[in-house]
Amino acid sequence: MKRIIKLSGIVISTILLVFIAGVGCDDGLGDKTFLTTDELTIAQTLDASPEKFSTFVEMLHLTGYYTSLQSYGSYTCFVPVNEVLDPYIKERWGVNLVSELTTQEQIEEVKELVKFHTMAKSVGASGFIEGRMPDTTYTGxxxxxxxxxGGGIGNLIINREAKFLQYDIRSDNGYIHxxxxxxxxxxxxxxxxxxxxxxxxxxxxxxxKTGLYDDFSVKLTETGNKKxxxxxxxxxxxxxxxxxxxxxxxxDKYAEGDTDYEEVTNGLNRWMAYHATVSFLYSADIPDEGYLxxxxxxNAIKVDKNDDVLKINESETGGEVETWVSLVSDYSNYPAKNGVYHTVDTLMDIFIPKAKHIxxxxxxxxxxxxxRAIRSMNKVTADKYSEVDWYPPTNTVRFIQRSKNVNLDWNFFDMGGCVWYEFITPILAKGKYEFLVCSNGGNNARGKFQVYWDDEPVGSIYDVTKKASQVGAPDSVAMEANGWRLGKEWITNKAGTKQSDSNGCMRFIITKELLCPVQKRHKIKLxxxxxxxxxLDYFEFIPVD
Known part of the structure; x- marks a missing residue:
């Protein structure tokens, strides 16, 4: 039996599609420029320094992108100077001037180059951290x-290739670096x-030898989405x-004499498959704790970040000395067209973790x-999510994020107006858990729901209309007897209001005996x-000894 890898495509942002579709021979802007002030735009700022940027400006004109970078919007351009671009053009295409690039193939290559050097977001140098940039380029x-x-913006390296000669050149519609x-x-x-x-x-x-080289080299799904x-x-x-x-x-170490390396049950095949996730994770994107x-x-990878040190599969013996796998920073965060790779400092064997609080x-x-494909207050249909579903799949706002919310990450998922909702959980280690759910209930909530776990009903009816006074708040003993708990003390809004002090944010105990016989993801249906x-604020899983 060969392994079939199922992946969800990622949604390319609307602004990216607008840029790609709208800046060809006819970019839809004509000769008009829409400015917010009288300050120079990126295109005009580049034009004003021909001694440094004239070659890049010629590339903008050749591709039709000049007008776009002269228009209203928010952009970041990484611009190579003339003394860098001129020899590049000669080496790449054998010409001395941009105007000598006349074939459609050459123009398409220049388009790709300009788009790769441009982000649809205005980002100053202070916004750059170790890892990926805060948004994609126009190539996605x-x-x-x-x-x-070393530290300091002067030592910053972009894509392990380029350093800043000058940064934070401010224009009306973004930054030039x-x-x-x-x-x-x-x-x-x-x-x-x-x-x-x-x-x-x-x-x-x-x-x-395991066949995974070809599997991991696929860039697009059958429907054209990115892998x-x-x-x-x-x-x-x-x-x-x-x-x-x-x-x-x-x-010899992992296959133990079985030479059918492409078989998914083969020990070496399993060991190699364990080295890949089906997500795009620079080191900065790896969660502070949890599973990949x-x-x-x-079989998941356990991760923990302590004092900015990433610990992969840290042992759980409870002794004074624990072991873990780390990343070799000099050989990690290397991007590719369909992901990224990291180098580890020791053998990363398949790890069986203990249950943990999630x-x-x-x-x-x-x-x-x-x-960032879906943002707060955006209307979306159910098919925009890969791990959330609802019926009917109406086009509506599904989450709201505000600093005044006394919720985890200051956001909540709006579950109004549908028959059911489904969520795919993170990886849960094998074990027994208490299973809770927290919502903003009370006076403003009207729904009552039956919770299903992997399509099986679990617990009693979740009545969100219950007021704190009806379940014994703030007496924790009385609340526990009624199947409720206060919210988390450490979850606060920007003003510092604690969730545990909010009568509208309580945790409902779905069950104290949720059994997870294998390490995997699960489906929650309400x-x-x-x-x-x-x-809806969050679901909670508390290990039971």
């Missing part, structure tokens, strides 16, 4: 920023990028520390929220017994 890719040479190299647009998938690095030859051979992988790879030197000096050594789903079904936020835990609004 994330640039990276890193401080491998002047760089000393041309950024290379992503074209290769993750396995090719790892192979090209030349430090992971045993790992690459194992990917090829993403994050791969954690050992270098040859890391393997050598464990006495593994060849592919045969690796196979891997291609190996029902808060599942149905808003900010969603990949569409993380990728079916309306009585329809009505319910601002």
């Amino acid at each position: 890719d994330y640039l990276t920023s890193s401080y491998l040479l 002047c760089i000393d190299k041309v950024l290379t647009p992503y074209s290769d998938p993750v396995p090719v990028v790892i192979e090209r690095a030349g430090k992971h030859t045993i790992f690459i051979e194992a990917l090829k 993403n992988f994050t791969i954690f790879a050992e270098t040859d030197s890391v393997f050598a520390l464990s006495g593994i000096n060849s592919f045969d050594d690796l196979a 789903s891997t291609v190996l079904e029902n 808060l599942f936020d149905p808003v900010s835990s969603q990949p569409e929220y993380i990728s 079916v309306a017994v009585k329809s009505g609004g319910i601002p």
